[in-house]
Amino acid sequence: MDSTVDRLTQFGLSETEAETYLAVLERGSATVADVGSATDISTGYVYDLVESLADRGLVVVDDHRTPTQVRAVDPESAIESMTEELTDLESDLSERFTDTERDYPAIELVRARQTLYQRLETLIDDAEAEIFMMVPAPVADRLTGPLERARDRGVFVALLLGGGDSEAVERATDVASVVRTWEPPVESLVVIDDEAAVTSDSSLLRGEHRDGDYGLVLEQSPKTAGAIGSQWFNFWAAGEEVASADPRPLPAEGLSFRHGVFVATKHAAETDIEVTADLFPGQDHATLTGTVVEIKQGLLEPTTYDFPVQNTLVLDVDGERVTVGGPGAFVEDYSVKSLTIREQSD
DSSP states (O other): OHHHHHHHHHHOOHHHHHHHHHHHHHHHHEEEEHHHHHTTTTHHHHHHHEEEEHHHHHHEEEETSOEEEEOOOOHHHHHHHHHHHHHHHEEEEEHHHHOOOOOOEEEEEOOOHHHHHHHHHHHHHHHHSSSEEEEEHHHHHHHHHHHHHHHHOEEEEEEEEESSOOHHHHHHHHOOOOEEEEOHHHHHHHEETTTTTEOOOOOHTTTOOOOOOOEEEEEHHHHHHHHHHHHHHHHTTEEEEEEEEOOOSSSEEOOHHHHHHHHHHHHTTTTEEEEEEEEESSSOOOOOOEEEEEEEOOOSSOOSSTTOOOEEEEEEETTEEEEETTOOOOOSSSSEEEEEEEOOOO
16 A cells, blocks of 8 residues: 555545545546546546545535536645544543553653654653753753753753763753763663653664664653663763752752752752651651751762762751661661752751
8 A cells, every 4th residue: 555545544534535535636636537547446436535535625526517627625725624623533532531540661662763752752741850861962952842841840850961062062051950971972871750761772862773773661660760770870970070050949849859969969068958858658757857967979079979879868857867868768767759958947
């Protein structure tokens, strides 16, 4: 089947309707007999087909002339007519749609460059708290739009950019919370909200597609996202910081843990701060409030961690030294869901 015929059938035309429409379109105007001869369809059946096409707004039938003439509507108007039908259909379907939260991981193997970019843009636009990306600098450049929208929503964005494209790196500094670079070419690792992750051969995203290149997109998969995030931090430690944005002003409420570490590190250089940590269920407390006495982190220079993936706040809570970490914390005393940071009260 002709690829154009195939695409037209996806919009509800039968194969014979699509072939008839293309025959008219290629001629601009033709008699029913000419269309039948071009498509090898009987003249009687062509009459039925062109009437159906006319009802769809694709052709105009002039049966006041002898022989009957069929004239194609210009494609722009025809597509507009089809778009209106799809919009009406979308409205009808939306009224019937019941949204449900997927409670299982989704795994997708992507081999097409454009599809992988579309998945990345969608995941970035859906990000609520934080985005960690290791990609070649031109890839981040192509994603500037969705990254800028994420930043404007208050999402924490950390970019590790590979390669030597200094102009792309410069543009990335306008849309990220912190940017590091690493001279060698890098593969692509993306982690979003500790829920979604993308890993890919970077040649696929750069448009240097080779046989066997693919991207792997995982959603609703916190364990896998956490593992890829740990790998990301190991690469992050090898990079060199080139820019970091100003933090949110204080008080800053409802921050993801690593975003909170970033904000705390920035403000702690200027003033004493305290935090209220909203803890994950199943721990000794629902919340903890204390003064920040030490920060062990690898997001900003100078780093103060004991190991690359460490991001820890050490708090004085009623005279007791307590350590808090993010989701899945394993060396800290408590695991934190979100942070509120403020200047220390007198």
